[in-house]
Amino acid sequence: MSTAQAEISPILMDKVADWLTQSALAGNDLETLVKGFCERLAAAGLPLKRVHLSFSMLHPLYDALGFTWLRGQGMEVEGFRKNDGVPSDRFLTSPYYHLLSNKLDHLRRRLDPSVPPEFPVFDELRLMGITDYMAFVQHFSGNTSQGMLGSWSTDSAGGFSDSMISALLRIQNHLAIATKMAVLTKLADNMMTTYLGGDAGRRVLDGQIKRGEGDTIRAALVMGDMRGSSRLAETSGREIYIDTLNQFFDAVAAPFNRKGGQIMSFIGDGFIAVYPCERHRSQSEIACQAALAAAHKASARIMDLNLRRKEQGLGAIKFGIGLHVGNVMFGNVGLTDRLTFSAFGSAVNEVQRLQTLTKKYPHSVLASKDFASYCGANTWLTLGSEELAGIKQKLTVLSPDLSGAPVLDQDGVLEPIYDHRSDAEQVMLLHRDSARLSAGDLSKLQ
Numbered sequence: 001m002s003t004a005q006a007e008i009s010p011i012l013m014d015k016v017a018d019w020l021t022q023s024a025l026a027g028n029d030l031e032t033l034v035k036g037f038c039e040r041l042a043a044a045g046l047p048l049k050r051v052h053l054s055f056s057m058l059h060p061l062y063d064a065l066g067f068t069w070l071r072g073q074g075m076e077v078e079g080f081r082k083n084d085g086v087p088s089d090r091f092l093t094s095p096y097y098h099l100l101s102n103k104l105d106h107l108r109r110r111l112d113p114s115v116p117p118e119f120p121v122f123d124e125l126r127l128m129g130i131t132d133y134m135a136f137v138q139h140f141s142g143n144t145s146q147g148m149l150g151s152w153s154t155d156s157a158g159g160f161s162d163s164m165i166s167a168l169l170r171i172q173n174h175l176a177i178a179t180k181m182a183v184l185t186k187l188a189d190n191m192m193t194t195y196l197g198g199d200a201g202r203r204v205l206d207g208q209i210k211r212g213e214g215d216t217i218r219a220a221l222v223m224g225d226m227r228g229s230s231r232l233a234e235t236s237g238r239e240i241y242i243d244t245l246n247q248f249f250d251a252v253a254a255p256f257n258r259k260g261g262q263i264m265s266f267i268g269d270g271f272i273a274v275y276p277c278e279r280h281r282s283q284s285e286i287a288c289q290a291a292l293a294a295a296h297k298a299s300a301r302i303m304d305l306n307l308r309r310k311e312q313g314l315g316a317i318k319f320g321i322g323l324h325v326g327n328v329m330f331g332n333v334g335l336t337d338r339l340t341f342s343a344f345g346s347a348v349n350e351v352q353r354l355q356t357l358t359k360k361y362p363h364s365v366l367a368s369k370d371f372a373s374y375c376g377a378n379t380w381l382t383l384g385s386e387e388l389a390g391i392k393q394k395l396t397v398l399s400p401d402l403s404g405a406p407v408l409d410q411d412g413v414l415e416p417i418y419d420h421r422s423d424a425e426q427v428m429l430l431h432r433d434s435a436r437l438s439a440g441d442l443s444k445l446q
Contacts (some may be wrong), residue, residue, distance in 0.1 A: 001172070007163050008044065008045055008046060008161075008163045008164055008166075008167040009044065009045065010167075012044040012045065013044055013167050013170065013171055014042070014045075015040075016037065016040045016044055016171060016174075017171060017174040018326030019027055019036065019037075019040060019163070020033070020037060020171075020174045020175060020177075020178040021178060022176070023036060023037075023178060024177070024178035024181040024182060025177075025181075028182065029182060030055065030065060030067075030173075030179060030182040031067065031075070031077055033178060033182050034053055034067045034069070034075065034179070035067075035069065035075045037175060037178075038051045038069040038075070038198075041171070042071060045265065046154075046164060046167065046168070047154050047155070047156040048069075048071060048103065048127065048152060048153070048154055049070070049071050049128065049129065049130055049153050049154055049155040049196060050068070050069065050070050050071070050125070050130065050151075050152075051067075051068070051069040051150070051151070051152060051153070051154040052067070052068045052069075052150055052151045053066070053067045053069075053148060053150040053179075054066040054067070054148070054150065055147070055176055055179060056146050064216040065077065065078070066078040066371070093119055093120055094119055094120075094121055094245070095109070095121065095133070095135045095137060095151070096149055097108050098119070099135055099137050099149075099431070100137065104137070105136060105137055105138075106134065106135070106136045106137075106169075107134070107135045107136075108132070108133065108134045108135075108160070108165075109122070109130055109132075109133050110132055110133075110159055111125060111126050111130050111132065111133060112130065113126060125153060128153075128155070129155040130153045130154065130155055130308050131154060131155055131156060131157060131158075131159050132153070132154045132156070132159030132160045133151060133152070133153050133178060134151060134152045134153075134160065134165070134168065135149075135150070135151040136149070136151070136172065137149055138150075138172060138173075138175075138176045140185060146176075148176055148179060152168055158351050161211075166360065178205050216327055216328070216329050216345075217274075217276050217327070217328060218276070218277055218279045218283075218284065218325075218326070218327050218328075218400070219274040219275055219276045219277060219287065219325070219326075219328055220272055220273070220274070220275035220277065220284070220287040220288045220290070220323070220324075220325045220371065220374075221273075221275075221291075221322075221323070221324045221325065221326065221328065221347060221348065221351040222256050222271075222272065222273040222274070222275075222291055222294070222295075222321065222322070222323060222351070223270065223271075223272050223321070223322040223324075223348075223351045223352050223354065223355040224252055224253060224256070224270055224271050224272075224273075224298075224319060224320070224321045224322075224355065225269060225270035225315075225319065225321075225355055225356075225358075226245065226248045226252075226269040226270065226317060226318070226319055226321050227318035227319060227320060227359075228318060229241075229245065229268070229269035232244060242264045244317065246268055247305060247309075247317065248269070248302075248317050249266070249271065250305075251298065251301040251302045251304075251305045251317070252296075252298040252301065252302055252319050252321070253266075253271045253273070254298075254301075255294035255295075255297040255298045255301065256271075256273035256291070256294045256298070257273065258294065259290050259293075259294070259401075260275050260276075260286070260287065261273050261274070261275050261290060261291065261294055262274055262275075262276075269380035270355075272348065272351075272352075273291075274328065275287035275288070275290055275291050283372045284325060284374045285375075285376070287325070287374075288323075288371050288375050289334030289374065289375055289376065291323055291371075292323065292367075292378065292400060294373050295321055295323065295365050295402070296400075296402055297400045298319075298321065299364065299365065302317060302319060305317065318364070319364055320355050320356075320358030320364055320365075320366075321357065321358070321364060321365045321366070322351045322352065322353070322355030322356075322357070322358070322366055322367070323351070323354070323365065323366070323367035323368070323371045324347060324350050324351035324354055324368045324370070324371050325347075325365065325368070325370050325371045325374065326345075326346070326350070327345065327347060328344065328345045328347050328348055329344050329345045348429070349388075350368065350388060350395065351368075353386075353388040353389065353395075354366050354368060354388075357386060357397060361383050361397070361399065363381075363383070363399035364402075365399060365400055365402060366383070366397055366398070366399055367380075367397075367398050367399070367400060368395055368396065368397070368398070369395075369396035369397075369398060372398045372400075375400075376397070378400055378401070379400070379401035380399065380400055380401070381396040381398060381399045381400075381401070382396065382397075383397045383398060383399060384396075384397060393413065
């Protein structure tokens with residue numbers, strides 16, 4: 001009997017379902033759950049060549065997580081960023097679009113090489129040897145803004161048998177329940193990371209949620225601010241102001257949220273970031289040099305952004321950054337029922353005053369002598385000593401030389417300011433909006 005005609009053991013499929021339940025209860029992450037599920041389906045006798053699963057999520061930055069499993073090749077994971085725009089022609093001719101626009105739960109197609117492909121993606125699948133394809137939509141508890149989209153593909157000569165289709169339809173519900181639990185866990189983690197930052201989010205999820213809980217840590221500190229925002233707010237509309245502010249954060253703040261840096265909070269048109277380090281010189285050097293490299297990159301990115309803005313007839317965005325190092329208190333403050341997780345203390349006050357001094361000196365980045373002492377052979381210009389409000393001792397103020405080549409990423413290019421949406425992302429965008437798309441709306445996209 002050929003593989004396509006073989007019966008799929010209900011006992012083995014029940015074992016896969018039991019594993020899904022136990023994996024979800026154990027709190028396994030979505031990637032572990034999906035990869036383990038695909039491998040176990042294959043081990044149970046299903047001749048799967050390719051599995052694609054995407055999960056839409058309520059998240060301020062991402063619309064979805066996508067997983068593509070290939071037999072013998074493991075799994076690829078994608079995070080699909082939010083973006084506005086019209087779906088591509090490729091997506092509008094995809095099986096997923098057909099499912100969503102026609103409010104279908106399933107779609108199955110046999111891929112016959114002698115028949116012109118109904119969807120362009122079938123050409124790519126046939127090159128992989130795919131003979132049979134099934135796509136599906138699975139909403140979570142009737143919530144059309146969250147759910148699962150996916151497809152099963154086989155390279156078996158006979159395609160999917162009835163017993164295989166029955167097994168896949170049955171296990172799909174178990175998968176939906178297990179992944180919904182994992183999605184909610186991932187959602188909580190992502191929301192904490194997005195709003196509080198990586199380390200602060202983990203601390204809160206680990207139970208550090210009482211007012212006054214926290215630690216005193218040593219860190220390189222960064223305070224950034226956009227210049228002229230008050231005038232912009234008065235002379236421009238809300239949309240222009242918010243768009244400009246977000247462009248500033250994308251260009252200047254983003255580098256400080258990489259390679260050990262964490263944005264602690266956004267304060268109006270400014271931000272504060274920390275690079276936690278141990279209380280000895282080598283770790284302080286690593287943290288301060290990482291913060292300086294980020295300042296170098298921020299300077300290059302704002303120059304690139306301002307060139308773009310000039311081409312659009314828009315004014316340049318100016319900024320100020322203060323760099324410092326010291327001990328900071330790191331924890332929960334606020335009301336008993338409304339807390340924020342932040343860094344505070346004298347070192348935070350000092351870096352804030354340093355940033356303000358960029359209005360006095362003709363330099364966009366200023367640092368304390370303590371910070372500069374950890375940055376090795378970098379060139380610094382000493383500007384003078386300043387008495388800072390609320391600070392007993394004068395602070396020696398320096399400015400780094402940012403005139404050299406911009407700091408590049410490992411691939412040798414400057415990190416892009418703007419993200420672009422892939423076809424896979426459009427799948428989840430339309431899934432999110434499918435309940436609101438009328439026939440008229442759909443016709444406008446074709």
